[in-house]
Amino acid sequence: MKILNSEITPYSSYINRRKFIKNTLLTSLAISFSKPLFSKHSESPSTYNKFLEENDNLNTYHEITNYNNFYEFGTSKSDPAKYSQSFKPLPWQLAVEGLVEKPKIFDLESLLKGITIEDRVYRLRCVEAWSMVIPWQGFSLSKLIEKVKPLSSAKYIQFETVYRPEEMPGQKKLFNEIRGILPWPYVEGLRMDEAMHPLTILSTGMYGHNLLNQNGAPLRLVVPWKYGFKSIKSIVKIRFMDKEPNTTWSDVNPYEYAFYSNVNPQVDHKRWTQATERRIGEFYRRPTLMFNGYEEVAELYKGMDLKKYF
Numbered sequence: 001m002k003i004l005n006s007e008i009t010p011y012s013s014y015i016n017r018r019k020f021i022k023n024t025l026l027t028s029l030a031i032s033f034s035k036p037l038f039s040k041h042s043e044s045p046s047t048y049n050k051f052l053e054e055n056d057n058l059n060t061y062h063e064i065t066n067y068n069n070f071y072e073f074g075t076s077k078s079d080p081a082k083y084s085q086s087f088k089p090l091p092w093q094l095a096v097e098g099l100v101e102k103p104k105i106f107d108l109e110s111l112l113k114g115i116t117i118e119d120r121v122y123r124l125r126c127v128e129a130w131s132m133v134i135p136w137q138g139f140s141l142s143k144l145i146e147k148v149k150p151l152s153s154a155k156y157i158q159f160e161t162v163y164r165p166e167e168m169p170g171q172k173k174l175f176n177e178i179r180g181i182l183p184w185p186y187v188e189g190l191r192m193d194e195a196m197h198p199l200t201i202l203s204t205g206m207y208g209h210n211l212l213n214q215n216g217a218p219l220r221l222v223v224p225w226k227y228g229f230k231s232i233k234s235i236v237k238i239r240f241m242d243k244e245p246n247t248t249w250s251d252v253n254p255y256e257y258a259f260y261s262n263v264n265p266q267v268d269h270k271r272w273t274q275a276t277e278r279r280i281g282e283f284y285r286r287p288t289l290m291f292n293g294y295e296e297v298a299e300l301y302k303g304m305d306l307k308k309y310f
Helices: 011-015 017-023 045-051 061-066 079-083 108-112 141-148 192-196 248-252 295-301
Strands: 093-098 104-107 118-126 130-140 156-161 187-191 201-206 220-222 235-241 276-279
Touching: 045 118, 045 130, 061 130, 093 108, 104 108, 118 220, 130 141, 141 192, 141 201, 156 192, 187 192, 192 295
Parallel strands: 093 235, 130 276
Antiparallel strands: 093 104, 118 130, 130 201, 156 187, 156 235, 201 220
């Protein structure tokens, strides 16, 4: 599946869901300028206000970089910012393998050469019933997929996080050992059509700044209609497969975490409701929207029982 230029609409329509639905188009933004990979945090929050929906406000840079889930550095929300300083995100390589015509090991700069880095304002929704609104920079995952030319037998993609226990203290204990957290390395997966959707991006930064270590430097997945744990961080390997891949949380606890992990307010987590959420920085709870409000992806799951395949 290739996204044609004719299918791309202006960013203002893309990010405003109501206009998006009215226009009934699948879109991605190709803005007219490229941000450097190594940029400075200079943008003011007001830069992105025109892209926000009614009743949405950006979370602050401090909130986004100091309240994180990244168990490789610890389980507390403040642990990633505290314990990721020794992590070395550069130089970086990304291996692409499996059912593709052109398997390759990319270094990060060569991967990004010729790729326009776009601005996206997405909500990040976590299963713990909290959420953020984040101005990401990145590029559509489909651009990478097109580079390696998947075989027709490739139906799924698996992603893998770097394994560096000497730099990631949470990885020092193996799963099922005392205080062991998860089996390492962390893995996640998408169906091919989910990966090719223009909303799915590989992020290299936010707020005009390169990703910090605690946010998944230097490259992370962002799938805005799914729960945040699908947004795997510090990716070193992408594997194309013909069968549904293993994913960390669905392996550890399939009763609570399934493969698809779409935001569905009608399916509660076994330990808390998913019908409402609290935006970080706010004191009230707001109703959770189906697919996190990105109704344009509903067609991907037409005919599926979304309570069974949660």
